[in-house]
Amino acid sequence: MSSIKAVITGVHGYVPPDLLTNQDLEKMVDTTDEWIRTRTGVETRHILKGEGLGTSDMAAEAVKGLLAKKGLTANDIDLLICATVTPDHVFPATANIICDKIGAKNAFGYDIAAACSGFIFALVTGSQFIETGKYKRVVVVGADKMSSIIDYTDRSTCVIFGDGAGAVLLEPTTENFGVLDSVLKSDGHGRVYLHQKAGGSVKPASHETVDKKEHYVFQDGQPVFKAAVVGMADVSAEIMERNNLTADDVAYLVPHQANLRIIDATARRMGVGNDKVMINIQKYGNTTAGTIPLCLWDWEDKLQTGDNLVLAAFGGGFTWGAVYVKWKK
Numbered sequence: 001m002s003s004i005k006a007v008i009t010g011v012h013g014y015v016p017p018d019l020l021t022n023q024d025l026e027k028m029v030d031t032t033d034e035w036i037r038t039r040t041g042v043e044t045r046h047i048l049k050g051e052g053l054g055t056s057d058m059a060a061e062a063v064k065g066l067l068a069k070k071g072l073t074a075n076d077i078d079l080l081i082c083a084t085v086t087p088d089h090v091f092p093a094t095a096n097i098i099c100d101k102i103g104a105k106n107a108f109g110y111d112i113a114a115a116c117s118g119f120i121f122a123l124v125t126g127s128q129f130i131e132t133g134k135y136k137r138v139v140v141v142g143a144d145k146m147s148s149i150i151d152y153t154d155r156s157t158c159v160i161f162g163d164g165a166g167a168v169l170l171e172p173t174t175e176n177f178g179v180l181d182s183v184l185k186s187d188g189h190g191r192v193y194l195h196q197k198a199g200g201s202v203k204p205a206s207h208e209t210v211d212k213k214e215h216y217v218f219q220d221g222q223p224v225f226k227a228a229v230v231g232m233a234d235v236s237a238e239i240m241e242r243n244n245l246t247a248d249d250v251a252y253l254v255p256h257q258a259n260l261r262i263i264d265a266t267a268r269r270m271g272v273g274n275d276k277v278m279i280n281i282q283k284y285g286n287t288t289a290g291t292i293p294l295c296l297w298d299w300e301d302k303l304q305t306g307d308n309l310v311l312a313a314f315g316g317g318f319t320w321g322a323v324y325v326k327w328k329k
């Protein structure tokens with residue numbers, strides 16, 4: 001094992017100013033504020049509006065804020081990894097566009113597509129570059145403009161998702177802080193329950209695919225819900241067990257924000273109380289790759305050196321996992 005570890009030395013987020021509330025959605029589809037709140041936990045979502053604005057614009061704002069906080073310039077970044085399922089384009093990578101928008105000339109970059117687990121997959125990947133000793137500053141950003149792939153006539157998906165971005169800076173340390181362990185899993189079998197039917201190489205976009213609304217998110221909610229409850233709880237319990245962490249040792253569970261009921265089930269399985277669970281789904285909805293860094297951003301002021309965090313996610317793919325992070329202020 002490398003003696004160098006990757007520690008999170010900064011976090012920042014960005015959500016666009018426009019809000020979509022449950023009351024707005026009541027006017028758009030056959031739903032109620034009560035159904036949405038009790039079945040999902042969501043109350044409002046932020047939506048990126050404006051001609052020509054995409055995922056990279058939100059990510060660039062998050063990264064610019066992160067650099068300003070740290071007193072760094074864009075040229076101090078060695079590598080930028082962007083986790084997203086709503087890239088600006090199929091290619092080039094959104095990471096490259098973010099680097100261009102912030103003026104990062106020394107960084108290489110690429111995207112990771114692991115849906116709602118994208119941020120934790122990218123965090124672990126970015127950490128490995130630090131652990132080799134070769135790279136000193138890696139930015140990992142999770143960003144999604146979910147509104148670009150949501151059908152706002154489909155009540156089963158449009159109430160859940162929102163837009164947003166969060167970014168963290170990873171730097172090396174020889175102390176026992178940072179990304180200490182991870183359990184990452186994939187099972188492509190689950191793809192049938194949550195995917196975008198058209199627009200990829202299997203079914204390129206055509207008039208027909210657009211007419212059939214196949215460029216939007218398709219989700220069969222119940223099977224995803226069941227798999228998420230088991231998957232997220234399993235990996236969270238596993239990472240605690242193999243790091244000898246009891247519920248008392250855990251400062252916070254930092255869960256992907258897909259559904260409050262999934263979060264509650266994970267917390268119950270870990271034995272941690274509600275006061276130790278980061279929840280902001282009511283404000284942002286499910287921002288896919290953005291949820292976990294947005295939680296860290298919202299809780300940043302409360303986090304103390306030595307806090308043990310369990311980051312956990314489940315999403316399309318299926319992909320899921322948990323990461324053990326020891327915080328350094």
Ligand code: UT7
Pocket residue numbers: 030031032035036039040116155156157159220221222224225228257258259262286288314315316
């Ligand atoms: O982040 C990526 C991974 N995704 C997830 O983790 C999401 C997992 N799934 C879920 O969170 C839940 O399955 C949903 C929130 C998507 C749906 O909740 P549910 O409790 O599983 O509802 P359901 O799909 O079983 O539907 C129950 C009823 C249905 O009506 P009938 O057939 O019983 O008459 C739906 O048509 O609720 C209806 N329904 C709605 N009613 C009012 C579905 N969406 C809505 C809605 N408003 N927005």
